[in-house]
Amino acid sequence: MPAAHPVLERLAPLLPEFERRAEEIEQTRQLPPDVSRALIGAGVFKLCVPEILGGYEAHPLILLRAIEAAARADGSVGWNVMIGATSGMTAAYLAPEAARTIHGAPDAVTGGIFAPRGKAEREGDGWRVTGTWQWASGNSHVQWMKGGCVAWESGRPRLIRDGVPEVLTVYFPRDKITFADNWHTSGLCGTGSCDMSVEGLFVPEAHAVSLTRDKPRIDSPLYRFPVFGLLAMGCGAVALGIARGAIDDVVTLAGAKIPTLSRRPLADRTGTQSDVAKAEAAVRSARSFLVEAVEEAWRDAQRGGDIAIERRMALRLASTHATEASVRAVDLCYTVAGGTAVYRSSPLQRRFRDVHVITQHMMVAPPSYEVAGRVVLGLPTDPSML
Known part of the structure; x- marks a missing residue:
């Protein structure tokens, strides 16, 4: 088990406040802005972001400990930490300029859903995307979301092997997404995990990757x-x-x-x-x-x-x-x-x-x-x- 980490040290004093406010978080159905800012300040959402982009590129067990500690205080906080932190992993698959655009800011947070609930139709040097995804956790404090899409070309799904369609992970800026206010659930109520959708949104080629076909552009243990x-x-x-x-x-x-x-x-x-x-x-x-x-x-x-x-x-x-x-x-x-x-x-x-x-x-x-x-x-x- 790795030793202490600065993110864990900054997170620890925040936990009693998160536990005290668990009922408030549940009632608001998302993280209050000051709670999100505190997590951003602690650096939890940068744990899986490459060092070259200002992240920590941390050992997975540091991530496990951060998520576990947050969830011990409140499940919804822990879930938001998990989604925001693990989403940084895919930064290593993006071309450098796209990675800087999406993940480069000190307060950058991303989220998303890998499930291929969208359709990405090839159009010129990019993709025309339509889809609706469930469980868009943490959408109140992200700048970018990503969604899984089946890749289409020439009017049909693009197949990669054995008749299996290719699935892309596609990034969308938050202001291009429609969020449905439908996260009314039995548990994890404070995660803001409502549906998100885009309709006919053009996405440049650089903002779409295949996690099953592409190799990470950064060759380090975390991205293997x-x-x-x-x-x-x-x-x-x-x-x-x-x-x-x-x-x-x-x-x-x-x-x-x-x-x-x-x-x-x-x-x-x-x-x-x-x-x-x-x-x-x-x-x-x-x-x-x-x-x-x-x-x-x-x-x-x-x-x-x-x-x-x-x-x-x-x-x-x-x-x-x-x-x-x-x-x-x-x-x-x-x-x-x-x-x-x-x-x-x-x-x-x-x-x-x-x-x-x-x-x-x-x-x-x-x-x-x-x-x-x-x-x-x-x-x-x-x-x-x-």
């Missing part, structure tokens, strides 16, 4: 690291942070709450002790697996060349497992808390809702086990999707 693996790791880190926060909450509650028909605090019950221990074990073991998977993939990245498919698989598997284990831990804490946990005044009800929403994200949803299982079983698997 699997892009989708990094995103999945980020989702798992948010879940782990939420679970750690839930354990904090129930430990505090158990020492103070005297259950009905009891003279002793909740902490004295053997059932409480057992369930809290199970939650602790679930979080610690899942985190250890995720850290191990990151470290193994990182060693491959440092050596150069492609990351072995077994390392990619382990990274995706550990990320999904971390999410699943975190849900199990939060559920245990929620149950231990009893009726106290159902009130809006209890942070446990929010953590319960937040962590269950993460399970629906495609990077760590249950079907992602199937891809890992194919590798374990020795079946043909497309490594680009890992």
Whole structure:
């Protein structure tokens, strides 16, 4: 595990304020402007941006720790940190001038969705793009968003292999995007993850990349690291942070709450002790697996060349497992808390809702086990999707 990092040092004193304002963040359905500015000032959104563009090009485990710490304070803050930070990874795929335009400003923040919900039709020296994407997290504080698009040329999808259409990641300036006010959800309410759309927007060639076909223009360990693996790791880190926060909450509650028909605090019950221990074990073991998977993939990245498919698989598997284990831990804490946990005044009800929403994200949803299982079983698997 890497040592201290300046971003972690600047982030730490902000966390109590984020935790105190969790209900406000949930009610506004996005990060308040001063919270966004504080995160920008801490540098969290520059963790994956190349050093040549003023970023940190940090070790993935620094990213994991930053996301986890933010999510421990509040799930929505952690999710916004994850999206904004991991989005900087694709800066390494852009031509230098485009990369400076999009990522070069000290306060630059990007976001986006890789899912190919858009259509990019070839037009001259660029693309004419139309599409609508869900989960446009953090859109209130970004300058650029990106969306996955199927590439079309001469009136048909452009195929790359085995009849598979090429998917581009296309950047749009925020002022060219229409955002729908439709983020009304059970959890992660403060992430501002509404739908975004563009209609017939011309995008220059330099603002579109293929993450499965193109190679990063910057050859360093971070940009050899699997892009989708990094995103999945980020989702798992948010879940782990939420679970750690839930354990904090129930430990505090158990020492103070005297259950009905009891003279002793909740902490004295053997059932409480057992369930809290199970939650602790679930979080610690899942985190250890995720850290191990990151470290193994990182060693491959440092050596150069492609990351072995077994390392990619382990990274995706550990990320999904971390999410699943975190849900199990939060559920245990929620149950231990009893009726106290159902009130809006209890942070446990929010953590319960937040962590269950993460399970629906495609990077760590249950079907992602199937891809890992194919590798374990020795079946043909497309490594680009890992």
